[in-house]
Amino acid sequence: MSDETRPDRYTLRPEPDDRARRFLIDYKEELNPSQYEAAVTHKGPLLVLAGAGSGKTRTLVFRVARMVEEGIDPASILLLTFTRRAAEEMLQRVEALLGSRCDRVTGGTFHSFANTILRRYAQLLGFANAFTILDRSDSEDVINLIRSRMGLDKKALRFPRKQTILEILSLAANKTCGVAAVLNEQFPHLLDELDELGQIADYYRDYKRERSLLDYDDLLSYLRELLRGHPELAERLSHTFRYIMVDEYQDTNRLQADIVRLLAHSHDNVMAVGDDAQSIYSFRGATVRNIFEFPDLFPGTKVIKLEENYRSTQPILDLSNEIILQAKESYTKNLFTRREAGIRPVLVEADSERYQSRFVGQKILELHESGVPLPEIAVLFRSSFHSFDLEIELGRRNLQFVKRGGFKFIETTHIKDVLAHLRIIANPQDAVSWYRVLLLLNGVGAKSSERILAHVLDAPDPFQGLAAYRGRGAVNTALKSLAEALQQARDEGLKPAEQLEVIVRYYEPILKHRHHDDYPKRQKDLEHFTIITERYRSLDRMLSDMALEPPTSSVDNVLATDGEDEGLLTLSTIHSAKGLEWNSVFIIWAVEGRFPSLYNKDDDELEEERRLMYVAATRAKENLFISYPINIYDRATGMLLNRPSRFLDGIPRRILTPVMLMEDDDE
DNA sequence: GTCACTGATCACATT
DNA sequence: GATCAGTGAC
Numbered sequence: 001m002s003d004e005t006r007p008d009r010y011t012l013r014p015e016p017d018d019r020a021r022r023f024l025i026d027y028k029e030e031l032n033p034s035q036y037e038a039a040v041t042h043k044g045p046l047l048v049l050a051g052a053g054s055g056k057t058r059t060l061v062f063r064v065a066r067m068v069e070e071g072i073d074p075a076s077i078l079l080l081t082f083t084r085r086a087a088e089e090m091l092q093r094v095e096a097l098l099g100s101r102c103d104r105v106t107g108g109t110f111h112s113f114a115n116t117i118l119r120r121y122a123q124l125l126g127f128a129n130a131f132t133i134l135d136r137s138d139s140e141d142v143i144n145l146i147r148s149r150m151g152l153d154k155k156a157l158r159f160p161r162k163q164t165i166l167e168i169l170s171l172a173a174n175k176t177c178g179v180a181a182v183l184n185e186q187f188p189h190l191l192d193e194l195d196e197l198g199q200i201a202d203y204y205r206d207y208k209r210e211r212s213l214l215d216y217d218d219l220l221s222y223l224r225e226l227l228r229g230h231p232e233l234a235e236r237l238s239h240t241f242r243y244i245m246v247d248e249y250q251d252t253n254r255l256q257a258d259i260v261r262l263l264a265h266s267h268d269n270v271m272a273v274g275d276d277a278q279s280i281y282s283f284r285g286a287t288v289r290n291i292f293e294f295p296d297l298f299p300g301t302k303v304i305k306l307e308e309n310y311r312s313t314q315p316i317l318d319l320s321n322e323i324i325l326q327a328k329e330s331y332t333k334n335l336f337t338r339r340e341a342g343i344r345p346v347l348v349e350a351d352s353e354r355y356q357s358r359f360v361g362q363k364i365l366e367l368h369e370s371g372v373p374l375p376e377i378a379v380l381f382r383s384s385f386h387s388f389d390l391e392i393e394l395g396r397r398n399l400q401f402v403k404r405g406g407f408k409f410i411e412t413t414h415i416k417d418v419l420a421h422l423r424i425i426a427n428p429q430d431a432v433s434w435y436r437v438l439l440l441l442n443g444v445g446a447k448s449s450e451r452i453l454a455h456v457l458d459a460p461d462p463f464q465g466l467a468a469y470r471g472r473g474a475v476n477t478a479l480k481s482l483a484e485a486l487q488q489a490r491d492e493g494l495k496p497a498e499q500l501e502v503i504v505r506y507y508e509p510i511l512k513h514r515h516h517d518d519y520p521k522r523q524k525d526l527e528h529f530t531i532i533t534e535r536y537r538s539l540d541r542m543l544s545d546m547a548l549e550p551p552t553s554s555v556d557n558v559l560a561t562d563g564e565d566e567g568l569l570t571l572s573t574i575h576s577a578k579g580l581e582w583n584s585v586f587i588i589w590a591v592e593g594r595f596p597s598l599y600n601k602d603d604d605e606l607e608e609e610r611r612l613m614y615v616a617a618t619r620a621k622e623n624l625f626i627s628y629p630i631n632i633y634d635r636a637t638g639m640l641l642n643r644p645s646r647f648l649d650g651i652p653r654r655i656l657t658p659v660m661l662m663e664d665d666d667e
Numbered sequence: 668g669t670c671a672c673t674g675a676t677c678a679c680a681t682t
Numbered sequence: 683g684a685t686c687a688g689t690g691a692c
Binding site for chain 1: 668681
Binding site: 161407412413 | 683684685
């Protein structure tokens with residue numbers, strides 16, 4: 001529908017001050033003029049360029065509240081965020097303002113939203129509704145299988161590894177371009193393999209389709225396909241969700257933009273919020289261009305900038321501005337604050353990683369003693385493994401922490417193993433899980449599992465098929481006990497946690513055999529995992545959640561599950577720190593080779609690393625410490641890391657104060 | 668032909 | 683810690 005033909009009956013009421021009283025909340029009092037403007041503009045496309053700490057979340061919260069107060073049905077509001085947590089937090093804050101009226105707002109990530117819609121309409125695309133979601137390592141397993149079936153692993157010249165193949169296919173999906181374009185742009189050295197990669201892509205797509213498997217990208221791709229191919233459904237959904245808000249728009253990709261465009265097709269009521277200076281997810285196909293092209297996608301877009309920073313003191317902002325000022329491209333905003341006074345950020349050079357860790361540990365204790373609560377302190381780093389040494393140091397000082405980012409609990413082999421059994425129960429056609437489960441059996445390798453699987457999937461009831469299969473000797477007994485366990489766990493009357501217990505009981509001997517060294521630790525993990533699953537009533541729901549929004553804590557932190565971070569210090573990758581803030585922030589490993597990482601060499605990648613440093617610095621409210629160890633030998637590359645991060649080059653001492661570490665031998 | 672085990676090699680960020 | 687190639691055992 002063009003702009004002309006669309007009836008636009010909405011008129012913004014004039015608002016003399018006395019009229020404002022009809023609202024419970026005094027929006028003008030609560031928000032600055034730009035924020036207010038954003039909160040009361042409900043019709044038509046709106047782009048909010050919100051700088052770091054500019055009260056973006058607050059604006060979104062008040063905007064939802066305002067809509068509900070104006071009588072807009074909460075069920076017609078869709079809030080798409082980067083993590084489920086972000087959505088939950090916002091909706092809780094709205095609830096605090098208005099009570100439970102707003103609990104019918106739909107909120108979540110693009111992926112979880114796609115999952116919800118596809119569970120309902122997947123059959124329109126020829127999928128079973130009980131599809132299984134493949135996480136990254138599942139997808140890699142499939143790629144591996146295909147690669148060996150196509151005989152590409154035996155090729156004389158080396159063929160790319162499964163991670164690389166998947167990365168290429170994933171980028172092609174997210175940027176909605178062909179494999180050839182991805183190769184041209186990012187993997188020119190693999191252009192010779194274009195044909196084979198294309199074949200793998202086709203094979204992979206068909207393989208998943210036949211078995212009702214969807215990877216992360218499929219959730220989005222098929223949602224788009226659904227909307228494009230079924231206009232009447234698109235119309236209906238568009239009508240259901242008449243007010244759409246997309247947070248962190250700078251980290252969305254072309255595919256997501258397409259979805260937003262289609263969803264809003266009948267009304268154009270879309271608010272995109274983001275900050276071009278904080279775009280840090282290009283590895284997921286996100287491009288900062290997306291946010292700039294929003295007005296092209298939605299002609300007539302109103303643009304609002306939020307430039308006042310309420311988070312950080314002036315000295316912290318000075319440093320942040322300095323970091324981003326040196327970027328090659330320039331950004332749209334200039335942040336300012338009224339929090340003039342404050343402590344200057346500090347740059348600490350340490351002789352070794354140990355000294356860096358000791359400095360951080362000691363400083364954290366000092367801050368804590370001077371009254372900063374531990375949950376108000378965070379240590380940020382480029383890569384998850386950068387904190388290993390510090391974790392030991394913190395343990396020594398009895399400082400407990402939650403770690404965000406990095407390997408997740410849910411991704412460990414033993415958890416994935418038991419989940420695979422449950423996934424078979426939920427989707428008996430799930431060949432990926434069948435493989436995983438069969439390969440666990442002693443005497444069953446790649447070949448026999450293919451044979452067994454062919455037999456199993458051919459049977460009208462795969463479980464009967466398994467029970468009927470005749471293997472040789474020990475293999476046969478193993479298969480029988482697997483069949484038995486699956487039958488038992490399949491009982492409709494069981495809750496997910498109980499089903500899991502059946503599987504764990506069956507799996508324990510396998511675990512013992514395969515991981516005899518750290519068997520007890522892994523067994524504890526499994527126990528803990530059953531506790532996590534107790535809140536679920538539906539197996540499908542639980543499995544989707546585990547794939548899309550798994551418990552956030554990383555491996556060793558399960559005990560502080562999803563840690564409402566009570567009393568705990570935070571360790572986090574910068575990526576996982578997006579949108580968060582702390583009174584005091586440490587950025588460690590600010591050294592060339594680690595940050596920026598050695599793997600990112602071209603200009604665009606380096607620009608993104610710079611934005612990453614900017615994101616890190618702008619997390620701090622009052623205290624910011626940047627540190628780097630010097631003269632570190634990097635074994636992986638054989639390089640000596642001996643220069644501070646280029647992003648700190650040339651920053652005047654009055655903005656970033658270098659500090660010497662003094663030895664006070666306490667050991 | 669098939670599988671299990673050993674030791675060398677390499678490791679960025681995430682829905 | 684996970685993965686891969688190589689090797690010996692059945």
